[in-house]
Amino acid sequence: MDFNLTEEHIMIRDAARDFAKSELLPGVIERDEKQEFPKEQIKKMGELGFLGMMVSPEYGGGGMDTVSYVLAMEEISKIDASASVVMSVNNSLVCWGLEKFGNEEQKQKYLTKLATGESIGAFCLSEPEAGSDATSQKTTAIEKDDHYVLNGTKNWITNGSSADFYLVIAQTHPELKHKGINAFIVEKGSKGFEIGPKEQKLGIRGSDTHSLNFNDVKVPKENRIGEDGFGFKFAMKTLSGGRIGIAAQALGIAAGAYELAREYSKVRKAFGTEIMNHQAIAFKLADMHTSIEAARHLVMKAACDKDNGENYDLSGAMAKLFASKTAMDVTIEAVQVHGGNGYVKEYHVERLMRDAKITQIYEGTSEIQKIVISRSILRD
DSSP: OOOOOOHHHHHHHHHHHHHIIIIISTTHHHHHHHTOOOHHHHHHHHHTTTTSTTSOGGGTSOOOOHHHHHHHHHHHHHHOHHHHHHHHIIIIIIIHHHHHHOOHHHIIIIIHHHHHTSSOEEEEOOBTTBSSOTTOOOOEEEEETTEEEEEEEEEEEETTTTOSEEEEEEESOGGGGGGGEEEEEEETTOTTEEEEEEOOOSSOTTSOEEEEEEEEEEEEGGGBOSSTTOHHHHHHHHHHHHHHHHHHHHHHHHHHHHHHHHHHHHHOEETTEEGGGSHHHHHHHHHHHHHHHHHHHHHHHHHHHHHTTOOOHHHHHHHHHHHHHHHHHHHHHHHHHHGGGGGSGGGSHHHHHHHHHHTTTTTSOHHHHHHHHHHHHTOO
């Protein structure tokens, strides 16, 4: 494995870093307090190509590799995880799923707008009783003539009110269980499609998370993705790649908190010297840095596996499991390094600590990642 980044990778990383500092950092605390969606910032991200990085140029994307994507995700996440989760969903789940499994008509109609940031997408799998257990879909899509009739509720949907297009997983043939599930493209504004109130969240408060209600929503048959019954496989394959994006987000949150703690330790004095000179603080920083580097290697390994066409179910799950734990551990320690100031919003680390927790939950909880990992290593 080559640990050296190419010139193009470095350019993309630096561009994302500069954008995060110049466009996302101003007002990030206020957006968190007000739970304000970063609409203008997301628009600029689309214009710069951050919302369709891995999509083929044929459909308006950047045609970049997964390594480029995770490098950019890390830099954006260091500053604003609410913006990076929008980027993650649009890239890893919506655009990738459509490009990989959609037909040409769907790509021309939807993917081209999503890849350029003209439109935003949402991935709708979780339900009140079907989060990590994707086989237990209660949302139904009943076939009627030239369309499907969609009924049900989806929970915890990122970009819930901001998206233009929604990839919805629903059960068409209950008797076939997971083999009877389908995936559909649903357009915002469809009759019977209602967006519930915004969730009041602990972290990533700038992202808009909603429940969605479908009441006899008519979905044209041409909006079904893949063959009849392909929905469960579509969801699982898409989520597998999504884990890499969330691992990169967790890595960025951890790295951002570490950098703040390190710089703070150089200026904050206690007992007559900067606190970095106290072994208790220096050892914390050493542990934080080591964990981040380990997480970065796992994330890059998963990204390389995906780029090389290898199976990345195991490496992606390991990257998400370890990076999300690292994000939680490092942000807690970053608050500790800051002492009382770490509990104050203006120092940013308390927000990063709150943002870190969700990385252990979405795209499958840490326990789900352990199931994926254990099944893989015990298969032989």
